[in-house]
Amino acid sequence: MKEKINSTNIPQHVAVIMDGNGRWAKQRGAARLFGHKNAIKAVRETVEGCAEIGVGRLTLYAFSTENWNRPKIEVDGLMNLLVSTIKKEIPTLMKNNIRLQPLGDISHLPKEAQENLQYGIEQTGKNEGMVLSLALNYSGRWEIGESVKQLVKDLEEKKLAYDDVNNAFIGDYISKHTVPDVELMIRTSGEHRISNFLLWQMAYAELYFTDKLWPDFRKNDLFEAVIDFQNRERRYGKISEQLTN
Ligand code: IPE
Ligand code: IPE
Ligand code: MG
DSSP states (O other), X not given: OGGXXXXXXXXXXXXXXXXXXXXXXXXXXXXXXXXXXXXXXXXXXXXXXXXXXXXXXXXXXXXXXXXGGXXXXXXXXXXXXXXXXXXXXXXXXXXXXXXXXXXSOGGGSOHHHHHHHHHHHHHHTTOOXXXXXXXXXXXXXXXXXHHHHHHXXXXXXXXXXXXXXXXXXXXXXXHHHSOOOOSEEEEXXXXXXXXXXXXXXTTTOEEEEOOSOGGGOOHHHHHHHHHHXXXXXXXXXXXXXXXXX
């Protein structure tokens, strides 16, 4: 698969909705947490695969603001897994020159998870390769709301003028505080929805859906998605002939 990738057209920001862990476990007659535990290999392969082909930024949707509504036993299990995984995966990040950058309202995560994240940020802070943004307690609407609040504050404090606020400006504002536009969005498990992920940043993303459940996702599945992306024509509202000229 990897040989078929055109190295001059690599999506610079790939975002993944890692879905299907619960169903993967259920198929095996196991508890949902078994699926989450078996998802780590898919995370590692995706991170390494992206770094290998030269993706600039990978954003992984690990826990949404809505996921707090799951049964307590699952939420607790996910948080524990988060705590143990971040620390364990730091050597992989170092080996691949990857910088960790969380996304979302981290302040509401368990203290130990916050500490480990902080440790990961510090350890990987000088790496200059790919940026790995881990979306935790994140939702697109929450993020837009936060940006609007900040914008209103800056207007009130006269740090910017009302006339400065337009589409491009809002986009810059959101990216500066969070992540830039997404080029390729992958969702596993056969669900065709966005589930409150990077709403603003996905305006012109190419969407790729696969039936594979997340714990089964491997490097080759990622490469397949990238090849699919490379075979699309991104017109941004124009017509085909305008692009070739
Ligand atoms: C994705 O898998 C992981 C998280 C949302 C944390 P799910 O847990 O949503 O698995 P399904 O969709 O129920 O199979
Ligand atoms: C989206 O998956 C959130 C994450 C992958 C972290 P969900 O499984 O929570 O989304 P819905 O409920 O199917 O929309
Ligand atoms: Mg799900």
